[in-house]
Amino acid sequence: MPAKSQAQQKAAGAALAAKRGDQKKSDLKGASKSMVESMSEKELEAMASSKRKGKPEHAAKR
Numbered sequence: 001m002p003a004k005s006q007a008q009q010k011a012a013g014a015a016l017a018a019k020r021g022d023q024k025k026s027d028l029k030g031a032s033k034s035m036v037e038s039m040s041e042k043e044l045e046a047m048a049s050s051k052r053k054g055k056p057e058h059a060a061k062r
Contacts, residue, residue: 001043002050005059011035012047019044 003009008031015035017023025036035044 003047006052006055007058012044016044016048
């Protein structure tokens with residue numbers, strides 16, 4: 001599932017780094033903190049590796 005915004009993509013990248021052990025889980029904040037627990041490494045990789053061009057900085061609130 002690709003990221004819908006650049007912010008979501010950055011959060012997925014931070015969560016992926018923590019899941020792989022490159023970053024401490026205690027350093028995570030906000031969405032990335034919940035992503036690391038609720039998503040698999042494969043899901044995080046798919047979200048973090050999507051193209052950034054053309055995505056809004058933040059997703060529109062509904």
